[in-house]
Amino acid sequence: MNTQFPGASIRDPDGEGNGPSIRIASMPRDSSPSAGRAPEYVVELDNVSCYYGSFRAVRNVDIRIAKHAITALIGPSGCGKSTLLRTMNRMNDLVPSYRSEGRILLDGQDLSARSVDPVAVRRRVGMVFQKPNPFPKTVWENVAFGPKINGYRGDLDELVERSLRRAALWDDVKDKLKQSGMALSGGQQQRLCIARTIAVNPEVILMDEPCSALDPRSTLQIEELMRELKKEYTIVIVTHNMQQAARASDTTVFMTMGDDRAGYVVEQGETIGIFTNPKNQLTEDYVSGRFG
16 A cells, blocks of 8 residues: 655755754655554563663663564664664673663563573564674675574575575676675675575564665665565664655654653654654654754
């Protein structure tokens, strides 16, 4: 089902994604979580607080991530967006001073339980980072690495090709599979990292500012890829680019921080509502560029 948002636009006078007036772009959306049916939630954060030592970085977060949709986390720098994202697949467990409270549910299973293997969590909840980080290996080895260490027994050549096709990269690299992945362009490297992530068949893909190091053309390619991938995966993206959140996401979660510097959720809802009719004045001030 395609829904158009007539008359809406994005204005960005400085061309940097930080213009003073931002409204949601007019474009088709193919599977909004509210498109005539009740959404199915894959990830649920229940009263989650995150700490680095004695410092509370995020407090009392309750959010739900809809299946086969793109959820954007937006908010000023330092409000805990990336911390919250990394909490969803327990990447922050690698930080010695880190701990969390509350529950992080994936398909109803509490991922924060001591009995849950964090490595197994990361197979189900993949991560794409801000800066493309291909391994110093060939294109083929980059994509095959995860399945190989996880004991994949199928046809690796077929899996590599399928993953590269899903990442819209096959046509660019089909004759370069034995070349270093680090020799690709920045946008191609990021799509290679996405192919590497989906090769292990996760349920959820987390993206931490995946386009911040890319040029505008590569950014639009990644956004187009995300819209295609959400047909098979659930995607959560952290972005500081309001135009990107408006263009690419179905649901938006706006965060800011309090006087104690702990990040918290101000408002969450369908992206069109957050950008055109926010319920909270703080949200309106942020998406319109009055602070941030």
